[in-house]
Amino acid sequence: MSDRNSPSSLMIWLGLADNSFTRQKTVKFGDASAVNSGRAYGIITVLLLLVLWWISTSFGWIKPIYWPSFGAVFSRLNQLMVEGFRNVELWEHVSISVYRVLSGVFYGAIVGVPLGLSMGLSSVARGMFDPIVEFIRPIPPLALIPLIILWFGIDEFAKIFLLFLASLFIMTIAARAGVNSVRISKVHAAYSLGASKLQVLTRVILPNALPEMFTGLRTAMGVCWGTVVAAELVAADKGVGSMIMIAKNFLQTDTVVIGIIIIGLIGFGIEILMRIIEAKLVPWRGKG
Amino acid sequence: MKALTVEDVSMIFTVPGGEPVHALQNINLRLEPGELVSVLGPSGCGKTTLLNIVAGFLSPTSGRILLEDQEHKEPDADVGVISEVKGPGADRGMVFQQGALFEWMSVEKNVAFGPDVAGKPKKQTQEVVKNLLETVGLKDFAKKPVYQLSGGMQQRVALARCLANDPEVILMDEPLGALDALTREKMQGLMLQLWKKTAKTIILITHSVEEALFLGERLIVMAPRPGRIEKEYRLPFADQGLTQSPRDIKASPEFIEKREEILSMIWEMEEEIMGRAEA
Numbered sequence: 001m002s003d004r005n006s007p008s009s010l011m012i013w014l015g016l017a018d019n020s021f022t023r024q025k026t027v028k029f030g031d032a033s034a035v036n037s038g039r040a041y042g043i044i045t046v047l048l049l050l051v052l053w054w055i056s057t058s059f060g061w062i063k064p065i066y067w068p069s070f071g072a073v074f075s076r077l078n079q080l081m082v083e084g085f086r087n088v089e090l091w092e093h094v095s096i097s098v099y100r101v102l103s104g105v106f107y108g109a110i111v112g113v114p115l116g117l118s119m120g121l122s123s124v125a126r127g128m129f130d131p132i133v134e135f136i137r138p139i140p141p142l143a144l145i146p147l148i149i150l151w152f153g154i155d156e157f158a159k160i161f162l163l164f165l166a167s168l169f170i171m172t173i174a175a176r177a178g179v180n181s182v183r184i185s186k187v188h189a190a191y192s193l194g195a196s197k198l199q200v201l202t203r204v205i206l207p208n209a210l211p212e213m214f215t216g217l218r219t220a221m222g223v224c225w226g227t228v229v230a231a232e233l234v235a236a237d238k239g240v241g242s243m244i245m246i247a248k249n250f251l252q253t254d255t256v257v258i259g260i261i262i263i264g265l266i267g268f269g270i271e272i273l274m275r276i277i278e279a280k281l282v283p284w285r286g287k288g
Numbered sequence: 289m290k291a292l293t294v295e296d297v298s299m300i301f302t303v304p305g306g307e308p309v310h311a312l313q314n315i316n317l318r319l320e321p322g323e324l325v326s327v328l329g330p331s332g333c334g335k336t337t338l339l340n341i342v343a344g345f346l347s348p349t350s351g352r353i354l355l356e357d358q359e360h361k362e363p364d365a366d367v368g369v370i371s372e373v374k375g376p377g378a379d380r381g382m383v384f385q386q387g388a389l390f391e392w393m394s395v396e397k398n399v400a401f402g403p404d405v406a407g408k409p410k411k412q413t414q415e416v417v418k419n420l421l422e423t424v425g426l427k428d429f430a431k432k433p434v435y436q437l438s439g440g441m442q443q444r445v446a447l448a449r450c451l452a453n454d455p456e457v458i459l460m461d462e463p464l465g466a467l468d469a470l471t472r473e474k475m476q477g478l479m480l481q482l483w484k485k486t487a488k489t490i491i492l493i494t495h496s497v498e499e500a501l502f503l504g505e506r507l508i509v510m511a512p513r514p515g516r517i518e519k520e521y522r523l524p525f526a527d528q529g530l531t532q533s534p535r536d537i538k539a540s541p542e543f544i545e546k547r548e549e550i551l552s553m554i555w556e557m558e559e560e561i562m563g564r565a566e567a
Binding site: 207287 | 343344345375376377378380381382384385387388389390391392401402405406433435449450453455459
């Protein structure tokens with residue numbers, strides 16, 4: 001397999017050379033699978049941005065109030081880790097936001113999954129809930145904040161209720177889509193193997209709908225993470241969103257930047273974690 | 289063992305806003321216990337509809353599906369206890385073309401599905417599953433998820449899953465239709481062996497004339513619009529298949545003659561449909 005001209009595995013990893021299979025393709029333009037990772041260029045881009053950041057702030061091209069210097073961000077991060085922000089530790093700001101998202105999605109799934117399943121299985125449930133789901137679905141959760149503040153004030157319950165609503169309809173629709181995607185031959189097979197309706201539900205329809213529900217869960221996590229930050233911007237004294245909002249009032253741009261980076265990293269982390277869990281729990285996705 | 293009777297079954301589909309379609313008209317058919325009948329016909333002749341009615345997934349517009357238990361006689365009668373089919377049940381097993389396996393289960397869990405939902409003892413089921421997997425040549429694949437298996441292997445799992453339930457009648461809807469030609473020939477041999485070994489009553493729907501001839505003791509050719517039984521043959525090839533090589537049988541003049549006769553019959557039906565569509 002190794003010929004004299006074959007590039008090193010490092011070059012392939014960096015995307016500076018194609019792997020042995022792609023090298024043998026003559027048609028590359030238009031074949032998406034022949035486009036390699038281009039990792040080297042990614043690394044260069046990130047490094048360039050960091051250098052630009054460092055140069056532009058240390059030469060004073062940008063005022064610290066618009067964008068903080070590298071050093072300022074690090075010393076602020078250090079201070080936040082030790083002292084916290086406004087008498088609340090940094091990890092508590094982060095964890096309360098994560099906690100809100102997880103509980104919102106949890107309750108959303110607890111209610112939404114049975115709702116979606118029933119809508120996929122019974123015309124009564126479908127008829128009853130369809131108008132509600134179809135009406136509320138296109139409303140951005142943020143538009144509900146004023147109403148929720150009027151109803152429940154601004155305490156913890158109000159925030160989790162908002163996230164519950166945000167994830168509820170995503171989970172409902174995902175569960176319904178899961179039921180609808182069941183191939184009729186599988187259901188027929190189960191019945192002619194002697195399964196009862198309950199057994200068809202638990203042993204065929206549920207596992208068959210699980211991949212779709214996981215997609216719903218992943219979407220709900222993403223949407224709720226966006227919503228929680230926005231909700232905390234409006235009214236909260238703890239949480240990453242409130243942290244950057246309050247920091248803005250004190251012109252602490254470095255804290256704002258740190259908050260934004262944390263929000264990005266956690267959003268990314270949630271996505272990756274959900275993908276790993278999904279691959280572990282529903283390895284049969286798309287294999288039917 | 290039970291005999292299966294299709295008694296004067298008609299099926300009319302009414303599509304909203306369209307004319308009623310006569311999918312099946314006065315179908316009469318009887319399968320004695322242990323018989324393998326293959327059903328052939330051009331697309332749209334209602335063969336899958338017929339199978340779905342026998343399986344109990346559809347209820348016919350008129351007519352009945354009857355199972356006759358010949359081991360238990362009706363008092364003062366020659367016939368066995370007769371029961372009418374009203375819905376799907378474990379007495380009629382199905383083997384579908386493809387995609388009816390439960391991809392979230394391993395091979396052995398798929399095969400054990402019937403006994404499991406019936407609440408049979410685990411020990412006994414394990415034994416049954418092990419024997420069946422050995423019979424279909426998959427004993428090393430018991431723990432594998434089914435989606436890692438090739439198409440031919442998956443259909444062997446489907447056969448084993450159906451047999452694990454020990455049904456009275458097996459209904460096959462183009463079970464080898466999605467397989468490549470070579471795998472298909474091998475599977476035909478396996479099906480022949482399984483049929484002789486288990487002595488099951490089988491209806492086999494296929495669009496391959498060769499398969500229908502090779503496996504069926506009887507062959508029924510259906511015609512479309514309205515779906516009806518056009519012709520019936522009694523065939524020697526399935527019996528020969530137990531002793532002779534399938535290749536030899538399929539190359540014999542007798543086999544080729546029958547194959548050509550049926551092919552041209554179906555060809556004409558297709559021509560007629562096309563002609564009617566153009567006119």
